[in-house]
Amino acid sequence: GSSGGTGSSASTASSSSPTVTVLMGTPPDSLDPGLGASTQSYEATWLAYTGLVTYAHAAGAAGAQLIPGLAQSLPSISADGKTYTFTLRKGLHYSNGRPVQAGDFAYTIERAIKLGWGNKQFLTGYIAGAEAFDAGRAHTISGISSNAASGQITVKLTAPFGPFLNVLAFPAAGLVPSGTPLKPLPNDPPPGVGPYEIAHVVPNQSFAVLANPQWAQQAIPGIPGGHANIAVKIVSNNQTAAEQVLSNGADVFDWNDTVPGTLLGQVHAQAASRYSQEPTVSTEFFFLNVKSKPFSSQLVREAVNYALDRQALSRLDGGALTPACYLLPIGMPGHPAGPCPYGDPNATVSAANLAKAKELIVQSGMAGTSVDVWSEPHPPHKEYADYYASVLNAIGLKANVKIVAAAQYPATIGNIKTTNPQTGWIAFSQDFPNPIDFYQLLNAESIAPTENHNLSQVNDPHIQSELTALGSVPSSKLDTVTSRWEALDEYVAQKAYIAVIGYDDVPKFTSQRIDFGALVFHPVYGNDWSTLQLK
Amino acid sequence: MSDPPRSESPDTRGSQQAPPGTGTPPGTGAHDDPLLDVRDLRVSFDTDAGEVRAVAGVSLCVRRGEIVALVGESGSGKSVTALTLTGLTRRLGARIEGSATFEGQELLAASEAQLRRLRGARIAMVFQDPLSSLNPVTRVGAQIAEQIRAHEPRVSGAQAAGRAVALLDRVGIAEAARRVRSYPHELSGGMRQRVMIAMALSCDPSLLIADEPTTALDVTTQAQILAQLRALRAHSDAAILLVTHDIGVVADLADRILVMHAGRIVEHGRTREILHAARHPYTQTLLAAHSGAPARAPRAPGPALLAADALEVRFRARRRTGVHALHGVSLTLGEGETLAVVGESGAGKTTLIRCLMRLMDPTSGIVSFRGADITNASRRQLLPVRRELQMVFQDAHASLNPRRRVQSILQTGLQLRGVRGAQLRPRARELLARVGLGEEHLERYPHELSGGQRQRVGIARALSCEPRAIVLDEPVSALDAPLRAQVLDLLVRLQAQSGLSYLLVAHDLAVVRRVADRIAVMRAGEVVELAGAEELFAAPRHPYTRELLAASPDLSRELAGIGAGLSWEMPAAGPSPAGEGPATGGAPLGGVRSTG
Amino acid sequence: MSLPPPTPARSEPTVGTEPPLAAARAPAGPWRLVAARLRRSRPALVCGALVLAVVVACLLAPVYAREVAGTGPDENHITDTVRVGSRTLDVVSPTGVPIGPTWQRRFLLGADPNGRDVAVRLLYGGRNSLEIGALATLVTMLLAVLIGTLAGWFRGLTDGVLSRLLDVIWAFPPVLLGVALGVALAIGGLDLGVVKLSSGSLLLPAAIVGVVFVPYVARPLRGQVLALREREFVDAARVQGRGNVRILTGEILPNLTSTIVVFLPLMLANAILLEAALSYLGAGVQDPNPSWGTMLAEGIRLTPGAIHLVLAPGLMLVLVVFGVNVLGDGLRDALDPRAVAGGRG
């Protein structure tokens, strides 16, 4: 019998539900949950592939809360933090009607690893035996065991890893039936458990997210059933897309896209009630390579932080930027509330601060050093770089902009051997709501010759010791260490290892017929389509 | 009929005033009314270089059934006159004055629609180059049928096609039924021109204007086409206005001749009168070019200079069968002599020369110079040979680089001989002087020279390294009669001055008659006859040589036919320069007015 | 990018009807004749003057920037204000909309999102566009003349290899080739041992654009050389003992000049356009150097609110390319002996 589903199953979308058109600027990288790793993919797949745990369908901090998904409750975690034990709910069925079995979990994880899911390092790096499985030395993952009868699933880790539950909340860990082909199925995604299923995929053009006919009988608390069927259309021109939503030709604008600044006035005038700026848990910053001149000097790094006018940068982003100086963004536990060390990001740079910046450069003895500013062409990142370069020039350095195609950008700036970039633009958005995710960017262990992620190449003992301590705290107990994270983040700002631009705001923008207020903007997955409903 | 002299045509150039007509043209039906009457026609064009007066007051008349020839050098305005009559110069932006009546209708003022009804139906035209004058992408039969249907709308397509076959048959094309389906490029030059004639005859015109119908053809073909026109005259009462630059062509065909020079008619009269008693100096030069001078007795040839031994050339053609361009040709050019090589187009003359000059490699055989084998000599080894052996090309225009001034063209050879720096210009000037050109020509580009001047520059270039022998590839074929004479004279003079040897190629026996010591006749890659000039003209042995001789459009035959007994062609005939023929009597025919 | 077909290299200017009454005229070289004809073509002259004016203006960009606009091409004025008439306006609004044309000294044609003066950038961008166009044309012409003459002259194997090479470039989709090369070379630059191009170099887009157009010019040139080498004046040069090199440079090349001259403006126009297209697709000039193409591409991103960012570089591009085309047209007519003033027929 179906367990508990009482309150939340009131609304469940069905084939007779209305259809809502959602626009997407960039096609999902893959709609196969075992492969897809882009926000566009997650936006769809998290509704169709529920894992043992998942996020609450709510906006803001509440949305970052982990809730039991296919598991009856959050797992029990052993004292050493290395063993997680789940119990599968009873009577679950995939969208094709097949019953869910405890063994499917192991298969799902194995499949994601075999297919090469973009974030599989979170699996292979921590689950015992996953590495061996990946390398082909084992046929199964030794660290995962399950009991078909009791529905018990045990996962053993090689080391305690705080955000492991967040990893299991990824759609890639959303269960698929054992025996699902071990090859990518982006055009015909496998069955899953969730309020929706993905169908009618026309790659790079459109796909549908339809009500899962099996869902009604097994509704899980906290997971709404949805109100409408979703038709997703890829429109890569954000201009066109914005105009379509403005004129009600389509229903939902892609929050990953920007409404062109030039159209914003019109949007504010005509559609104020269905447009808002939603903060995302992401940070844009310029890395400052401490291993090479001139940013090896703390004075220079401070000067940059003094001189950068975040107000100007915000205008370059059409105003959709919350100016800031801390790495951890608003909405992420550990975000410091205190004032910034080098000038107020919410005010135009004062003449005094600018003068100070120039003076610092002179003091550092680095005046006239030439600096390559790296960025990619996508707006407004190139504009950031142009502006940034002009600031560097203004304070006494010799800056030169280098723009690299988006696809090459990460590999280019991540290559210490050949490029070894001095400074450049970078944005990071959370994979999961745990500050350790952001701190990979300043972790000395992330420094690598070709796949470098610590672009400032910071190797600070204080940071390293704090990360070791804080990293093993499970996500569910994060609130116990918030203040330590805040202190660490303030320390980083003080050292000026990076020059934070701010936190990106994204547009939540719908047509008139959508109930704008009811649409949840989820902190991890953006617009929560299961909350889309007509007025 | 009577054509009183026009008072408005004072003639200061000595052309004959037309006295009252005294008779009808011989050999034709008597029609007295003028079919075509042109008075004081003037045509001018606006060009970059200012106004060009192409026709500067021409009056002429053509009667029914008559053949009138309009003769003059290139650029004298013959074509413009002919084209203007049918309104074809209108759209070239020509300014036209004067009057022209055809069958009583004024042509120059006629509307385009009126003219269209006349063109092709009453006045038909045959043009110079039959290949370019036929639409390349349409079958010849269709082109003929098109004209028929344009003027006789009631004729069905099938009927018109049938008539096209009949017409081709009539102009002597074998297998006419098959040939109507040919495209122009699939026909030989002679056949193409016959197609043009058939087309012109398709609507039974009363006037046929033929603009140099044989100029683009070689001698033998030319003879065929002339025969065709002659036959036409016998079987139809169409009048023919025959435009040509070669007075020899019309000698035995035309009833009357009009001589045109610089846009005017300078002389006119019955054919016979013009041939025997030309008064205008210009006419005399035209005639002089055709006077078959006596063949030269061979001088004793000096030691061998240039020799070909059993030359073979096979071109690997695309089709399996290659072209056998030279077939065992052996020749020797002795010091100080002139050896002429004569043959029709495609006989292999140019190929032979190119082998001799080492511009191409023979398939087999030996080329030697002063006894040394140079068949495989390298460019460097050839340098001394080049200095002694030079060449003049068939197409004077094509052989001068259009991008270089005469001065620069002459320099190359001078440099080859070691002349440098400040010496170059005076030496170049000297060279020009030797070929009769002034210093002012040094700065000219080839296109700024006349045809004759160009060929002289070509000769000057050959002379520039003071060679002992010059090979000349049809040096005068592209020139018209007066120029031809000039150039040949020049060659003779130069030889007299410095004892040069010539290997002279021509397709026309008449050309070489005056200059050659020995003549080799080529056909299809073989030398069929090689003999002293005198001997060859007197007693041609090979049938092909005889054919060539017969085809040669020579005034002598015409004059002989008239009965003056002055045919130079006959072996027994004594020498007689042109213009010295007895001025047979008979008043010139009227109808020709030349206005100043 | 569709190109006008390679004009069949037809008669060079001097071949054609012998000018009547030639003897009476003062000798005029073929080029003087061309110049005279060109001088009589009013549109060609006007457009030539116009292109020249643009070139001069672009060269004077620093003067305009300093004396008139008072700002450089890379100076950001994002948070500045500007007085227009009696009002004080943001150069860039808080939502990122740049100001449009003010028709006064500062921000004459408006600003871009970085608050930079469009007029100043337009002039600086013109330098890059024209420079790339000129360099690309140079590359095209050099390669095309080399390949065309060698293939036409030596025929046989040389011709076979070179012609296949042209086929390959021809068959390669030009925009894809351009973008691929652009992306490939954007970071590392090009290092062919002899030739070294750094990634930011203007030569890079110029080289890419130049190579793309080689077949358009090389093929007709090859055809012309094939025809020229059969001409008797080449034999005449041989008879006078000249070698291949001297015949090629002394006899053949001068006869190719008119074709080359006809192609020059055509290629210049096309090079400027292709560079713009590549910039639009993100493989053109590297920032911070603007070119009209990159400016236009950025502007298109910002329509409809800032149409001036599209119109300013776009119209400038059209103006110059049009001018060059008209000039080329006039040149072709002047070089074509058969073209009679006013047209025929």
Added chain:
Amino acid sequence: MARFLARRLLGAAAVLFAVSVLTFLIFQVIPGGDPALRMAGREATPQTVHDVRRAWGFDRPLYEQYATTMEKILDGSVVSYSQQINVEQEIARDLPPTLSLALGAGLIWLLFGVLFGVLGAVRAGRASDRALTVLALLGVSTPIFFLGALMLYYLGYRWGLLPLGGYVPLTRDPWGWFTHMLMPWLALSIASIGIYSRVLRAGILDTLGEDYVRTARAKGLSERRVLVHHVLRNSLIPIVSLWGLDLAAVIGGGAIVVESVFDLHGVGQYAAESIARLDVPPVLVVTLLVACAVVVLGVLVDILYALLDPRIRLSA
């Protein structure tokens, strides 16, 4: 004919081989072009990268990688790096918009090019001819994407006359297809209309000076017949062959730009986006496809030429 075809096809194969090798190599020399790095995902361990490399065969020698890729392309099983979907199926899906665009624009420019060319030649030297000349040169001088952007702005955005890009299948909604394609067609064909009208005008004027046209007039044919049967018949031959070549060329050129401007999701746009993603297989396939079209149409044009012009024999 058979020999001609055999030789030409052999040449074509050589060209295609070179094109494929070249494309393949271009992407090998790109810094950061190692697909394994991108496919291994973020913060991938060297082990993961190594595995990806092995799994996809990136550790094999270049020629071997090339051979396997080509093999897959030929048997239709090649998969893109970034999305790992079958490239050929994807291209087949993107073909309708590209073909609609190219063929539609091709017809438009042929039609109007011929129309304006004839008009210009018939009225040579007059005001209307000059106006056409100016228009043609303007068309030739306007960058496609500039024209496209202007049309989108004015026709689409400001005046709302036409949709703002996107593609509607002909089979689903013919009228929608037409309205969506109208602006792309115009943007793509304007330049070619300019070129064709100029080429044809010059061709007609040249032909008008031919001796056989004089003959046709001397035959007393009506001016119309002279123009149509003798002048046009001859001057259209090069135009028709030019059209064939340009149609192929436009797919690899202007069409890519137009597809991007109007968001048609065609083959060209797919290729351009794949280049931006450094995704070799789709670029390789599209490049080969376009090169194939160019080469094959080149042969067809030669055959057509020989059919239209009896003087030309197929050889070489």
